[in-house]
Amino acid sequence: MKGKLIVIEGLDGSGKATQTALLCEKLKTMGVEYDHFSFPDYKNESSLLVRMYLDGKFGDNADQVNPYAASCFFACDRYASFRTQWQDKYEGGRVIVCDRYTTSNAVHQCSKLPSGDWDNFINWLFDFEYNKIGLPEPDAVIYLRVDPEIGQELLKHRYNGDEKKKDIHEKDEDHLRRSRLTADHCAEVCGWHTIECVDENGMRDKEDIAAEVFEAVRSLLV
Ligand SMILES: Nc1ncnc2c1ncn2[C@@H]1O[C@H](COP(=O)(O)OP(=O)(O)OP(=O)(O)O)[C@@H](O)[C@H]1O
Ligand SMILES: [Mg+2]
Structure with missing residues (x-):
């Protein structure tokens, strides 16, 4: 199961x-057995190449690293996590919640390519990660749609204003702007569930967004 x-x-x-x-938290109150993971798995050795990439060891600009190569680094990290931490639980029927997944490669690596190549890239990526490598396909992808400027504002305090601590994706405003376009495109063509997290007053209340997230996955849980 x-x-x-x-x-x-x-x-x-x-x-x-x-x-x-x-x-x-909601799953817990419902008595649903779950595990959650966050990618990249920074604290694990499996993320070494991801960390090298994000630290700029292969080039200080994300565009210097071919999107296919970069995707492999993140895919290997997920493979290690799946095989060592959650394959048995998942195959035993457990609910697994992931903060980022293969879908982040689609968003952040597509953005290095011209728009005419996006769908080819997405097809290659999902074939590679799901069919060839054997990672499970998500039952639901919830896309939290936020203007990049608002996301950046919310992160400001994370590094205490020290821009040098940002990784090569985070500090590249152009990459972020392009990623918004690719994220919207992926959500549309891949059937992700988009949640508009910003309204005319700015970022919506996190509890309101959470209620929508839950509605989007409710049918999977009963
Ligand atoms: N709806 C919201 N309203 C106001 N602040 C929020 C809301 N959601 C998240 N935040 C705050 O915004 C910051 C970023 O949120 P969070 O860490 O959850 O984002 P993230 O998508 O995981 O970020 P990253 O991409 O860097 O991992 C945090 O300080 C968080 O408390
Ligand atoms: Mg995060």
């Missing part, structure tokens, strides 16, 4: 960790 895989996706600072935690 295969479990359910729920992915929370979104640009930097869109509230992925916040919504993952709120969904997990």
Whole structure:
């Protein structure tokens, strides 16, 4: 009995960790057995190449690293996590909630390519990660749609204003702007569930967003 895989996706600072935690709290109150993971798995050795990439060891600009190569680094990290931490639980029927997944490669690596190549890239990526490598496909992907400027504002205090601590994606405003376009495109063509997290007053209340996230996955849980 295969479990359910729920992915929370979104640009930097869109509230992925916040919504993952709120969904997990809700699952707990419902008595649903779950585990949650966050990618990249920074504290694990499997993320070494991801860390080298994000630290700029292969080039200080993300565009210097071919999107296919970069995607492999993140895919390997997920493979290690799946095989060593959650395959048995997932295959035993457990609900798994992930803050980022294969879907982050789609968003952040597509943005290095011209728009005419996006769909080819997405097809390659999902074939590679799901069919070839054998990672499970998500049952639901929740896309937290937030303007990049608002996401950046929410993250400001994270590094105490020290821009040098940002990784090569985080400090690249152009990359972030392009990622918003690719995220919207992926959500449309891949059937992700989009949640508009910003209204005319700015970022919506996190509990209101959480209620929408739950509605989007409710049918998977009963
Ligand atoms: N709806 C909200 N309203 C106001 N602040 C929020 C909301 N959601 C999240 N935040 C705050 O915004 C910041 C970023 O949120 P969070 O860490 O959940 O985002 P993230 O998508 O995981 O970020 P990253 O992409 O950097 O991992 C945090 O300080 C969080 O408390
Ligand atoms: Mg986060």
